[in-house]
Amino acid sequence: MGKYVFGVDIGGTTVKMGFFEADGNLLDKWEIPTRTENKGEAILPDVAASIRQKMEEKGIDKSEVAGVGIGAPGPIDADGVVHVAVNLGWGVFNVNETLSNLLDGMYVKAGNDANVAALGEMWKGGGQGYKNMVAVTLGTGVGGGIIHNGEILSGAVGAGGEIGHIHVEDAEEESCNCKNKGCLEQYASATGIVRLAKRKLEKSSEETVLREGKLSAKSVFDAVKAGDQVAEQIAEQFGYYLGKGLALVAGVVNPEAFVIGGGVSKAGEVIFKYIKPYFEEYAFHAVRNAEFKLATLGNDAGIYGAAKMVLE
C-alpha cells in the first residue's frame, strides 16, 4: 500500500481536500470551488486535476498513493453509486469508477459525507478509542453517521445514520423540510433551537436577554451560561428532544458513544447537561451506558474520514 492518501470532502460551495500520510498525519490541506453547473459534471474532473497538481507539486508518483477517499452530500451506497445528490446536481452514477478513470485507475472509495465525517471523528477526533459509535452533527439540520465495528454503516442507499428525520413529537403542527411533522431536526438543529426559542418568547412574558439582539443557537447557549432562566427552559426542551431521539438511536444500534459535532456543539459540554437526563429516562437499560463526547475535528472531519476509508 502507498504511503500517502488523499481525503476529499465535497460540499455545495467548496471541495475540501487533504493530503495525508498513511498514519493519519495531515501534510497539506486546501480548497477548490464546487462547480455545480451542468449537473455538476465538472466536479470530479476538477478534483482529479487538483490531485494531479498536488502530486506534481510534492513530486510523488502514483505508486506512492494508496488511493483517494471521497465524501459527498447525498446517498452513496457501499459500491460507490450515488443516488441523486441534489446540492451537487448529480444524478445516478458510480463515483468510485468515474473518479478512478480520471486518475489512471487509482483506487477511489466514496461515501455519504456525514458517514465519512463520522469515520473521521472515530479515527482522529472525539470518537477515538470507540469502534461502535454514532456521530451526530447539529448544524442547520441534524445529520449523523454510524460506525459499526470500525466501519461505516451505509445502509441500503447510504442513508444509514440520517437521524435528522426520525419522529420525536406527535403534536407538531409545522412541517419539516422533508414534509413530515415532528422530526428531530425541527428541535435539535441550530434552526430548530431558534424555532423553540421564538415559541418560548411568544408564550412567556419572563425577562430574558434573548429579547435583545438576534436569536441563534449560540445566543441561547450564551444566555444559558449566564444563568438566564428562559434560555435554560429552551435548552431543556432541546435536551428533551435530542435526549429522547438519541435514546431511540441507542435502542437500535447500541453504541458505545455519541460524538456530537456541528455548530450547536460549539456551546461545549453544557449541552450534555440538558441531553443526558432525557437520554437516560428514555433509553432501555441495556443501552443506557453510552458515553457523550464532543467532536473535535470540526470541518476537517470529512477529509480525515475520507482518507481513512481508503486505508481500511
Add this chain to the structure above:
Amino acid sequence: MGKYVFGVDIGGTTVKMGFFEADGNLLDKWEIPTRTENKGEAILPDVAASIRQKMEEKGIDKSEVAGVGIGAPGPIDADGVVHVAVNLGWGVFNVNETLSNLLDGMYVKAGNDANVAALGEMWKGGGQGYKNMVAVTLGTGVGGGIIHNGEILSGAVGAGGEIGHIHVEDAEEESCNCKNKGCLEQYASATGIVRLAKRKLEKSSEETVLREGKLSAKSVFDAVKAGDQVAEQIAEQFGYYLGKGLALVAGVVNPEAFVIGGGVSKAGEVIFKYIKPYFEEYAFHAVRNAEFKLATLGNDAGIYGAAKMVLE
C-alpha cells in the same frame, strides 16, 4: 475449513441443536434440556457432551468440523463475552473460550439469540438476497436483530437490534417490563396486541366476536380475516405503533428489508396491510423503500444463524 458445522440455540428451557453441511444443508436437529440451576453452569458442558456424542454417532472427526455457532438469550459482545443472561443464570464470562475449552479447542462463536436468528433468516429464510436487513420478532415481547453488510450488528454490549424498548407513545400510563412507559413492545408484541384489544373492548360497545372466547393475537387476526370491524380497529392500532416504530429503525439503519417473525407473524401478510401505511407516513423519504417480508424459518432460525456465524 471443515465440511460440517454445529448450530446451537440456547433457550430458557431447551437447547436446540443443528448439525449442518457447510452449504447450509441441515442434516440433523435435536434438543436437550437447558439446566439453569447453579447459575447455569451445566449448560455449556451439556452442549459439549451432546456435540461429542453426535460426532461419534455420525463417525466424524474434529478436523471435519468448521466450528460451533451459538446463540444465547442475553447481551453477548463481539468477543463472545456474555454480560449477564438472567434467564440462564449466567453472569459475565467468555462463551467462545469456555465452550472451545470443553471441545478441545474447536472454533466457537457466540452471539445474542435474536441477532443470530436474524442472520439465519438472511442466510436461509425470509431475508435471502438482502445484506442489510432488520429481523423483527413479534412474540411475547418484541425482539430484533440487525444485519449490516451480511454481518450481525451486535453493538457495544450485544443489545444492537433490541428494538422492543424504543419509545413510541408519550401518553402511555402503564409501565413496560423494563419500567419505562410507551415501549414498542407494549403494543406490537402478542401480549401488547391483547392489551390493545382489552382496552378497545372496554371502551367500545360495538359488536365483535372478540367478546367470546380467549383473547390472543391469533384471535384478533382471525377476526380481522373474518371482517370483524372492532378487530380491524385493533389491528390498525397495532399497525400504527409498529409502522411508526419501524420508521424510526429505518431512519437509523436504512435497511433494504424488514423480515417479520414470531408468533404474531403467523397471521401472515395481512399484518403488512396495517403496518405499511404508517411506516410510509413516518419514514424519511430516503429510507421509505424498505421491503416487508415474513420470516420463514420459525424456531429453526437460531440454529441456522448460529451455523452461519461460523462460516463467515
